[in-house]
Amino acid sequence: MIEQVLEIGSVGKGISQGDTLFYAHASRNSSISKKILDGLQSGSDSLGSDNVKVKPAASSNPGVPPSSLMSFMRKNTSTSGVVLEDFDSQFSNRFYHSHLDSPANINSSSIAAAAALVARSLYILATGDMTVDLMTLNTIKVNVTLVEELIGCLLTCDPGLSCGIAKSFISPSNACPSHYVGVFQDSPSSTQFPSYADDTSRFIWNFLADRTSTLASNVSSCTVKCNNESEVCVGGEVEGGGRCVVSTTRYVPAYSTRLKFEDNAWHVLPANSSDPMGAADPVWTESYWNTISLRVYAVQSTTSDRLILLAGLAVTAASYLGVVVGRAYISKITKRD
Known part of the structure; x- marks a missing residue:
């Protein structure tokens, strides 16, 4: 049974004016969530001069940001978890998780800082009540060059x-x-x-x-x-x-x-039967084509469209004129009789 979740969300824009700051969004106010937050804070303190800070997200937020943690919470409401983000109340990267997202919207140093923070925090949490081996903790570092290479790849x-x-x-x-x-x-x-x-x-x-x-x-x-x-x-x-x-x-x-x-x-x-809309576990599928074909239609030019419009107006005007003349002629013949 999964009791706690630590998820990494949008962390590509955590650097602002030379400082690196992340926000921890907790799913619920529980002792387990507090323990994860304490672990993140201890991991932040261990980075020292790297100046990687982490703060709890504002309590006024309606909950955790859109994340995989929501699936765990939907299955078990007592699941405690924390989502690490580079924003407090609204996304800093408006293209996050979209096809418009690109390397221009992220900072490799911010990703490397988040990786170092999470790695050290997990080590601290894994030690439990035992004393943390500071020598081992300080050896946990991130290969920034590798992060930059993976972004390019x-x-x-x-x-x-x-x-x-x-x-x-x-x-x-x-x-x-x-x-x-x-x-x-x-x-x-x-x-x-x-x-x-x-x-x-x-x-x-x-x-x-x-x-x-x-x-x-x-x-x-x-x-x-x-x-x-x-x-x-x-x-x-x-x-x-x-x-x-x-x-x-x-x-x-x-x-x-x-x-x-x-x-x-x-x-x-x-x-x-108790979930008629299938909201708890929706089933979706995607069409799978063995062969993909293309059908092309020829579209007439704008000039042709205009000529057809003018011809239609001319026919309408002629029809109207014919009706008026015809009615006048019939009326004249009727009066003679």
């Missing part, structure tokens, strides 16, 4: 996924990274090596597997899978193959709990 087309670190793990089909989430196509049991995973997903998976791994007892090369189930193949796409490492990095399928995979097919379970 994941948020730009130049170099994009043609950057050195990406090409050391995958063979990208396109330099421009795709931020499209993709469509889930397999059964839940066959998602560890999805053939439909895009370049961005495969790069992030390989990068995380490499950074969180330990070398296998018997170092061996690989292309897709490793013999040991606890091992994964990192960099299997590149020339010469990859290597097997011990890592818990996995692809996790995301699908509604109202879906059931049975008899090699997906089935939608009946809706809950």
Whole structure:
């Protein structure tokens, strides 16, 4: 059971006038939330001259900002959590989570500062009631150069996924990274090596597997899978193959709990009668086309439209004139009779 959540939200614009400031938005006023806030404050203090500050968000806020924490709270209202943001009451990056967001809207130093703050805070929280080893704590630092390189790889087309670190793990089909989430196509049991995973997903998976791994007892090369189930193949796409490492990095399928995979097919379970609108667990899908076609229509010019309009006006005027003349002629003949 998940009791507490620490989530990183929009942290790309935390630097203002030389100072780095983040805000901690707590889900509820509980002892667990206070413990997380204390951990963040201790992590901030440990950074010393780096001058990375964290403040509790204003109590007048209606709740936590839009975040994954809301899903945990919807499932269990007693879940305590904190979302770390670079704003207090309103987003500082108005393009956050949109296709208009770009490296121009973020600061790599702010992201690096947030990473250092969270890493140290998690270490402090993990020690619990034990005394924090200051020597170990001070060794927790962030590779700013790596952060800047990842921004170039994941948020730009130049170099994009043609950057050195990406090409050391995958063979990208396109330099421009795709931020499209993709469509889930397999059964839940066959998602560890999805053939439909895009370049961005495969790069992030390989990068995380490499950074969180330990070398296998018997170092061996690989292309897709490793013999040991606890091992994964990192960099299997590149020339010469990859290597097997011990890592818990996995692809996790995301699908509604109202879906059931049975008899090699997906089935939608009946809706809950107490939730007629499906608000608790909405089911959505996306069209999947085997072939995409294009139909082109020729549009006539503006001159043709104007000529048709004038012709229509002329016909209308002539019709009206004909009616007036006809009525006058008929009236004249009737009077003679």
